Amino acid sequence: MLLVTLLALVPLLGIDPGVLALVLDLDFVALVGSVGLALLRQDVGMMARRVGRSLPVVWVRVGLVLTREAPRTLCA
Numbered sequence: 001m002l003l004v005t006l007l008a009l010v011p012l013l014g015i016d017p018g019v020l021a022l023v024l025d026l027d028f029v030a031l032v033g034s035v036g037l038a039l040l041r042q043d044v045g046m047m048a049r050r051v052g053r054s055l056p057v058v059w060v061r062v063g064l065v066l067t068r069e070a071p072r073t074l075c076a
Contacts, residue, residue, distance in 0.1 A: 002026070005033035 006029065012019040022028055051057060066073075 005029045
């Protein structure tokens, strides 16, 4: 968590050297890292739900179900 936050804050050092005070405050770094990971978890969950409902994924899931129900239909 600390590494994720530090990777996000280090590029800001080139813009504003005052960011160094934020990087040295470990409580702030831990807070920002935990919030960032929570937001990332929400985004990944939303993307997984969206992909799970997409048409190509539905086609594959239906094809797998039909193949399991009647596997001999694949042999022509």
